[in-house]
Each structure stands twice: as C-alpha cells, then as structure tokens.
Amino acid sequence: MTEEQNLREKGQRRIEWAKSRMPVLSSIAQRWRSETPLQGIRIAACLHVTTETANLVLTLKDGGAEVVLTASNPLSTQDDVVAALNQVYGVKTYARRGVDSQTYYGHIRHALEMQPQITMDDGADLVNLLHSERRDLIPGVLAGTEETTTGVIRLKAMEKDGVLAYPIIAVNDALTKHMFDNRYGTGQSTIDGILRATNQLIAGSVFVVAGYGWCGRGVAQRARGMGANVIVVETDPLRALEAVMDGYRVTAMPEAAREGDIFVTVTGNINVIDRQHLLLMKDGAILANAGHFNVEINIKALAEMASSRQTVRENVEEFRLGDGQRLYVIGEGRLVNLAAAEGHPAHVMDMSFANQALTCEWLIRGKPSLEKKVYPVPAEIDALVARLKLESMGIKLQELTPEQKDYLASYSLGTE
Numbered sequence: 079m080t081e082e083q084n085l086r087e088k089g090q091r092r093i094e095w096a097k098s099r100m101p102v103l104s105s106i107a108q109r110w111r112s113e114t115p116l117q118g119i120r121i122a123a124c125l126h127v128t129t130e131t132a133n134l135v136l137t138l139k140d141g142g143a144e145v146v147l148t149a150s151n152p153l154s155t156q157d158d159v160v161a162a163l164n165q166v167y168g169v170k171t172y173a174r175r176g177v178d179s180q181t182y183y184g185h186i187r188h189a190l191e192m193q194p195q196i197t198m199d200d201g202a203d204l205v206n207l208l209h210s211e212r213r214d215l216i217p218g219v220l221a222g223t224e225e226t227t228t229g230v231i232r233l234k235a236m237e238k239d240g241v242l243a244y245p246i247i248a249v250n251d252a253l254t255k256h257m258f259d260n261r262y263g264t265g266q267s268t269i270d271g272i273l274r275a276t277n278q279l280i281a282g283s284v285f286v287v288a289g290y291g292w293c294g295r296g297v298a299q300r301a302r303g304m305g306a307n308v309i310v311v312e313t314d315p316l317r318a319l320e321a322v323m324d325g326y327r328v329t330a331m332p333e334a335a336r337e338g339d340i341f342v343t344v345t346g347n348i349n350v351i352d353r354q355h356l357l358l359m360k361d362g363a364i365l366a367n368a369g370h371f372n373v374e375i376n377i378k379a380l381a382e383m384a385s386s387r388q389t390v391r392e393n394v395e396e397f398r399l400g401d402g403q404r405l406y407v408i409g410e411g412r413l414v415n416l417a418a419a420e421g422h423p424a425h426v427m428d429m430s431f432a433n434q435a436l437t438c439e440w441l442i443r444g445k446p447s448l449e450k451k452v453y454p455v456p457a458e459i460d461a462l463v464a465r466l467k468l469e470s471m472g473i474k475l476q477e478l479t480p481e482q483k484d485y486l487a488s489y490s491l492g493t494e
C-alpha cells in the first residue's frame with residue numbers, strides 16, 4: 079500500500095471512530111439524508127481539520143450542501159483527515175499541517191473561490207479575508223457562523239465599527255457550546271497536549287493558568303485534579319474573585335512567573351507572558367498556549383534573548399537564555415491541544431457541531447430577517463442540543479408536573 083493510501087485509510091478509520099462518539103450530530107445527519115434542508119447551499123468552512131470537523135462537514139453534505147473546507151490554524155491540521163476528505167469522501171479540503179502563513183491564507187483564498195452563501199469560521203480569519211480581499215462575494219453571502227470566543231470578539235468589534243457586511247451567528251455563545259467545549263474540552267485536551275509533548279508529571283507541580291474564562295476554568299480544574307498546585311492569573315476582578323473562591327491561588331504574572339513549572343495562557347490577549355516575565359522563570363519551565371492565536375506568549379522576545387534554540391522532543395522547543403536558564407515552548411505557542419494532541423474529544427464536539435449544523439438549518443429554513451450584526455444561537459436550538467445529548471447518554475430528565483408548571487407561572491402563592 080502506498081503512503082497516500084495508508085494516510086487516507088487511517089483518516090477514514092479515525093473519522094469513523096469520532097462518528098461513533100457523536101450521536102447528536104449523527105442523528106441530525108440521518109434526518110437530513112431524507113429532508114436535505116441545505117440542498118444546493120454553498121458553505122465555506124474554515125475550521126480545525128480534525129476527525130470531528132470531518133463529521134460536521136459530512137453532515138452538511140448529507141443535508142444537501144456543497145462544502146469546501148480550509149484550516150483555521152496552520153498547526154492544527156490532521157493530514158490523514160485531509161487525505162480521507164479529499165480522496166474518500168469527495169470534500170474539497172485545503173489544508174496541510176505546518177504550512178507557513180502565506181500558504182495558510184492561500185488555502186482560505188482557494189476556499190472562497192466557491193462563492194459561499196454561508197461562511198463557517200473558527201477565529202474569523204475567513205470572514206476577515208472576505209471583507210478585505212473578496213468584497214465582490216459579499217452580496218452572495220446570506221450569513222455566517224463563528225465557532226470560538228476569539229472570533230466572536232473580533233466580529234463584535236467589526237460590528238461596532240460598522241464594517242461587518244453580513245449577519246453572523248455566534249455559535250460559541252450557545253450554552254451547549256461554551257459550557258462544555260470550552261470548559262471540559264479545553265480542560266482535557268490542553269492537559270493531553272502538554273502530556274503528549276513532555277510526559278511531565280503534573281502531580282506536585284506549580285501550574286500557572288493565565289485567564290479564568292470558560293477555557294481557563296477547565297484547564298485549572300483538570301490540572302488540580304491531577305495534583306497540581308494551581309495559580310490563576312486574571313485581569314478581570316470578578317473572574318479573579320471567582321478563582322479565589324474556587325480555591326485557587328490568584329496573583330499577578332510577575333509573581334507567578336517566579337514559581338511556575340508549567341504555564342498555560344488562555345486569555346485571548348497579547349503578550350500575556352512577556353519578556354520581563356520570561357526572565358523571571360525557573361530553569362526548565364514549560365510554556366504552552368491554549369488561546370486561539372499564537373500571540374499570548376511573546377516568543378519573538380524569547381527568541382531574541384535566547385543564545386540557542388533547538389527541538390528537543392516532538393513539538394517541544396528549548397530556548398537557552400544567557401545565564402543557562404532553559405525554557406521549553408510547546409507547539410510554537412500555537413493552540414497546544416491541537417498542535418500537540420488531537421483537539422477536544424468527539425463526545426464534546428458533538429454538541430458544538432450540532433449547534434453549527436442546526437444553526438445552518440435555521441438560517442436556510444427559517445429565513446430569519448437579520449441585520450449586519452452578531453446574533454446568538456436561538457435558545458430553542460440550545461435546548462434541543464441539550465435534550466438530544468442527554469437522550470443519547472440514556473439520561474432521563476424529570477418532567478414538571480402540571481401543578482408545578484402552574485406554580486411557576488403564578489405570582490399569588492407566597493409564604494404559607
């Protein structure tokens with residue numbers, strides 16, 4: 079068997095494995111095969127090219143859509159999935175792991191050539207390129223969806239500046255997305271990436287988590303669960319207070335920098351670990367980023383200060399500073415869970431991608447009249463995804479009795 083055949087067969091087997099763990103998405107695909115609600119709709123998807131994404135794309139295809147897929151990060155692509163999508167499933171996929179920035183954007187440009195009616199983005203790079211270079215396509219776009227916190231922030235900034243040219247549905251903001259994917263998905267897969275890259279013992283380590291949003295909460299919780307002594311660094315007073323009451327040590331980065339054995343940034347902001355913090359770190363400290371963009375750790379400053387730089391394990395680069403201090407960066411400071419592991423497990427992506435699929439159906443079937451704004455996922459979709467997920471897990475929900483429904487609807491009954 080040729081290498082290419084091997085690759086696509088591996089991809090196909092892994093896509094099947096993920097499918098078996100995505101019952102909600104599978105049930106949508108099954109219904110769509112007869113209903114084809116997306117018949118003839120062109121969708122350009124810019125997502126991490128993983129086995130879970132493959133199942134979303136195949137579901138959209140089952141719904142009748144024509145789909146083109148491009149990567150949403152240069153280091154998150156699983157090449158076996160690309161081979162299987164292109165060669166087995168007939169889905170045009172522009173992606174290769176480890177490409178440079180020019181090639182990465184070239185792939186997005188190719189995807190846009192299909193003249194999408196719906197854009198499906200993870201981080202808003204496709205939407206941005208469409209707004210800057212392919213404005214000719216804007217009249218043909220009905221709407222877009224956005225998968226991640228960072229993308230939603232960018233798109234809301236575009237809306238605020240009056241430059242957003244078509245409506246976007248913020249899939250990230252669905253409760254059945256961020257409460258599970260961001261917290262339990264990022265929590266587990268970030269630790270997974272760190273372990274696969276370093277085989278470091280977490281128990282007894284000082285583990286610094288910068289950012290206590292949904293992702294940060296998940297990472298901190300899982301690190302603590304493995305016996306780490308977790309320090310949270312946060313700029314928002316409410317979130318910092320929550321971290322304190324969740325039982326974590328909370329302090330500023332200059333203090334945390336001196337103590338940490340392992341650092342994870344998950345803030346969505348720039349230079350969270352900056353030059354001055356790097357200089358304070360212990361010899362041997364491990365640095366990883368779980369935020370969308372590779373800007374949270376100032377790797378440029380680290381490279382400038384380093385007297386040498388070498389890859390010491392797959393996905394681990396050693397930077398040796400002037401005084402002999404060694405710092406280890408995982409996956410070039412890109413999303414550690416996708417660069418050094420496989421991303422979130424299928425079980426949780428099932429809910430995120432069910433939201434994506436059902437949002438597309440609502441956009442096409444419901445024909446909602448939308449302005450050039452960022453909108454939430456309809457609450458009915460969120461509730462349906464939760465119900466379907468519980469059902470698929472065989473978990474029974476207690477129903478309200480008629481008396482209880484009346485009680486909740488009344489205001490006359492008070493203290494007895």
Ligand code: ADE
Pocket residue numbers: 125126127128129130131263416420421422423424427
């Ligand atoms: N983001 C995080 N994990 C992912 C996965 N497994 N597939 C697609 N996008 C992801």
